[in-house]
Amino acid sequence: MDKNEKTAYILDASAFIGGFEPKSSLNFTIPEITDEVKDMKSKLILEEAINENKLTIKEPSQISNEKIDNVISNSGDNLRLSGADKKLLSLALDLSNEMIVKIITDDYSIQNVAKILNIIYESILTEGIKGVYNWAKTCNGCRKEYEDSYPHDDCEICGSKIFKKRIKR
Numbered sequence: 498m499d500k501n502e503k504t505a506y507i508l509d510a511s512a513f514i515g516g517f518e519p520k521s522s523l524n525f526t527i528p529e530i531t532d533e534v535k536d537m538k539s540k541l542i543l544e545e546a547i548n549e550n551k552l553t554i555k556e557p558s559q560i561s562n563e564k565i566d567n568v569i570s571n572s573g574d575n576l577r578l579s580g581a582d583k584k585l586l587s588l589a590l591d592l593s594n595e596m597i598v599k600i601i602t603d604d605y606s607i608q609n610v611a612k613i614l615n616i617i618y619e620s621i622l623t624e625g626i627k628g629v630y631n632w633a634k635t636c637n638g639c640r641k642e643y644e645d646s647y648p649h650d651d652c653e654i655c656g657s658k659i660f661k662k663r664i665k666r
């Protein structure tokens with residue numbers, strides 16, 4: 498099959514916590530995900546995806562695990578990545594031999610390693626994904642909304658803390 502015809506989504510816990518709802522059948526994750534997703538709503542999305550055969554849970558190959566270990570010890574990401582994070586990257590590497598893969602994660606270290614591996618990634622919080630939730634940075638005091646690129650934790654007007662508010666698109 499033509500590699501360009503299929504895009505597989507590799508989902509980490511933040512994808513489910515962020516509200517990603519798998520639409521097609523080409524969604525993959527690792528067994529550890531079930532321990533990492535703890536809140537009720539995310540758990541339901543996860544279970545539903547498994548029941549509807551939209552999510553495949555897969556162990557990565559040993560070869561990819563070793564390759565990832567090498568890459569992250571060179572990039573300095575090894576200390577910031579959990580065992581599950583590494584396996585997720587290994588799985589992405591495995592599947593990238595067969596199809597286009599896109600990692601859905603909010604973890605900057607995972608994104609960094611994906612970049613090194615030339616694997617596409619998308620952040621659910623910063624960019625938003627079709628059919629799911631978006632986030633707006635909002636001041637807790639004066640309610641001013643900020644662009645996602647606003648670099649500070651405090652409001653420039655009133656100095657209150659800025660939080661991320663979840664908004665349905």
Ligand SMILES: [Zn+2]
Nearest residue numbers: 636639652655
């Ligand atoms: Zn404010």
